[in-house]
Amino acid sequence: MSGCEARDAKKLVRSPSGLRMVPEHRSARSPFGLDEPPWVPDKECPRCMQCDTKFDFITRKHHCRRCGKCFCDKCCSKKVPLPRMCFVDPVRQCAECALISQKESEFYDKQLKVLMNGATFFVTLGTSEKSELMVCRLSNNQRYLVLDGDSHYEIEIIQISTVQILTEGFTPGEKDTYAYTSLLESQHIPEGGNSRAIGMILQYKVPGSEELTQMKFTASEDFSCNKKLSASWLAAMHKATKLLYESRDQ
Ligand SMILES: [Zn+2]
C-alpha cells in the first residue's frame, strides 16, 4: 500500500480537556489539525474573561478547550465537536470558539467528503503545453492530494505553498478569470455570490528539490455533468486552504 493511503495507527490519549484519538506518530497527523492550547493558569484568572464575574466556591471556573482561556459556567457552557484537536466527544468551549467550531463542522461533515470523493480536472504540470484529464481527490488520511489519469501523482499537503482558486463571473459575457486566494491568505470566495470556481493553481515542493512545482487544474468544459462537482470540489478546497493556513500559523 502506498504511503498516501496507509491507515495510520491511532492511539487514545487522555488530556485534561478530554479523550483524544491521535495518530501514533506526529508525522501522520492531519494537516488540518490544531494543537491543544495551554490553559491560562488558575491563579492568573480571578474573574471570568468574558463577563468579569469573580470566581469563588459557587462560581467555578472552566477552561475553553479551544482557546484555553478561563470562563464562568454561563460563558463556557456549550459542548461542541472539535475534530481538529482530535477530541472523541464534544468539548466545552466559550461562545466565540463554539461558533468557529460549529462553522468548521460543516467542513468536516460535508466538504471533507467532497474532497475525498474527488472530481475531474484537466491538469497541466509546470509550463507544459499538454494537459491530462485526471481525477483529483484528497487521501483518506487527509495528507495527500492524489491525482489519477494516465499518470499518477501524490502531492503531500504540507508541501503545498500556494493555492490559487480561479473564478469566473456568472454574468453572460463576463469571461474574465481572476484569482482569489494566493499564498494561503485567507480571503474568501463570496458564498452564494455571482462567481464560480473554475480552476486552481497549486505550487508545491517536491521532496529533495528546493524549487517549486506548479500545477494547474481546470474544470472541464466537455463534461458538463461534472462541472458542478468540480466547482464544489474547488470550493471545498478553498475552505480547506483556510484551515491549513490556521494550522500552520499556530
Ligand atoms: Zn462569564
Ligand SMILES: [Zn+2]
Ligand atoms: Zn474559547
